[in-house]
Amino acid sequence: MATPKPFPQAGFLSQLESISASAPLTASTPMPPALARILLAADGTDGTGQPTPAIAHLIQLLKAYKSVLQASFDTDVVADELRRYQKFARPGQPSPHIIQLRQQQAAARQASSQSKQSFIKAAAAFVREAAVEVPQRVALEVFITRWIDTNVPTEFVSAT
Numbered sequence: 052m053a054t055p056k057p058f059p060q061a062g063f064l065s066q067l068e069s070i071s072a073s074a075p076l077t078a079s080t081p082m083p084p085a086l087a088r089i090l091l092a093a094d095g096t097d098g099t100g101q102p103t104p105a106i107a108h109l110i111q112l113l114k115a116y117k118s119v120l121q122a123s124f125d126t127d128v129v130a131d132e133l134r135r136y137q138k139f140a141r142p143g144q145p146s147p148h149i150i151q152l153r154q155q156q157a158a159a160r161q162a163s164s165q166s167k168q169s170f171i172k173a174a175a176a177f178v179r180e181a182a183v184e185v186p187q188r189v190a191l192e193v194f195i196t197r198w199i200d201t202n203v204p205t206e207f208v209s210a211t
Contacts, residue, residue, distance in 0.1 A: 054124075055124050056120040056121075056124050057120075058116075058117045058120055059205035060116075060199065060204070060205055062204075063113075063205075064110065064113045064114070064117070067109065067110050067113070086202045089105050089181040089183070090103055090105055090106050103181075104180060105180045105181040108173070108176050108177040108180045109177055109203075111173045111176070111177070112173040112174055112177045112195070112199070113199070113203070114173075115169045115170040115172075115173040115174075116196070116199060118166040118169065118170070119163075119166045119167055121166075122159070122163040122165075122166040123163060125162065125163070126156070126159040126160060126162075126163045129152065129155045129156045129159045132152060133149070133152040133155075133156055136148060136149055137149060167192070170192065170195075174192065174195040175191060177195070178191070183198065
């Protein structure tokens with residue numbers, strides 16, 4: 052049985068989504084320096100910076116990444132169930148249950164494809180806005196997944 056793929060950046064995503072006057076994102080917020088340079092524009096006065104427009108793109112990117120993980124899990128679950136029932140199916144006309152599982156599998160694959168497309172679109176927008184250098188001969192999807200795993204905090208606790 053497939054296990055849900057964890058989304059370790061959930062705390063940081065919720066913090067980014069709740070940025071407002073009551074909980075602003077500041078340089079004192081614990082985050083890697085590379086991410087702080089992208090999300091906070093240095094104003095040079097007291098070491099803090101104003102949030103940049105890249106925050107909105109990062110929020111979209113993290114939401115798209117979360118949906119890719121969920122769609123991958125859903126596809127795996129339906130595929131496992133279909134394999135389990137097809138293993139003991141009689142030859143000939145498939146049962147209505149197997150037909151329903153095949154339809155679910157097709158829908159899950161389509162949702163997976165759509166979530167991957169939105170992830171790549173969000174990644175391209177974020178890379179453009181944040182001026183992140185993507186190495187040559189590396190797929191954007193692979194690069195940005197590694198970048199998220201490396202630079203976005205996983206165990207985020209708000210500094211209130």
